[in-house]
Amino acid sequence: MASYEIEHNVKATSSKAHKRERPNLDTFYSSLEHVDTSGVQNSNALPTPGDVAAAYRLLGQSMEALMMDNPNSTLRDNLLETISQFIEAPPTRPKGLPASFIDGLDRVPKKSLKKDDECPICGIPFLEDKFPLVVRLPCNDKHMFDLDCIQPWFKLNSTCPLDRKDLSVKKVSSPPPSKSDDEEEYDDMYG
Secondary structure, eight states: HHHHHHHHHHOOOOOSOOOOOOOHHHHHHHHHHHHHOOOOSSSTOOOOHHHHHHHHHHHHHHHHHHHHHHHHHHHHHHHHHHHHHHHHSSSSSOOOOOOOHHHEEEEEOOGOOOTTTTTTTOOOBBBGGHHHOOOTTOOOOOOOOEHHHHHHHHHOOBTTTTTOOBTSOOOOOOOOOOOOTOOOOTTTTTT
């Protein structure tokens, strides 16, 4: 028996299911403190290009670790190419999405997930996790991700990794229906 099983008084399980081990992203999230200017009062305070490039470099390493077992090489290549472009020519300010956007993403209930639905980033089927935390992006109902996989991307980017639609732009609601000529305008001044 391994030391973990002995220390916790559990029996070793021989599960054939893929273990959903996530890379440690602490270094990535701590590097965001150097590039996040959302709470800064001085509007002229910009992060240094080196700090922004370092944050994108850590994002690239995180995405590579998340996608290690993913056979979908097209998405992997596209994401890593985009990240490398940002490393070579870092923007003055990353265009990440606020935590309120990430927290507000639609959660996909486990009941509505199909057996073959999988995260496009890590390639692991959602239902292999006992308690999957799957989010749906507003750009397309079929764009579903593990929250742990998509969150690092949204910290530095505001686009969907699949179709590159900018998610920071709010949808404009349709204008109210116009009044017809035979309809009288209501004046609420006279009750």
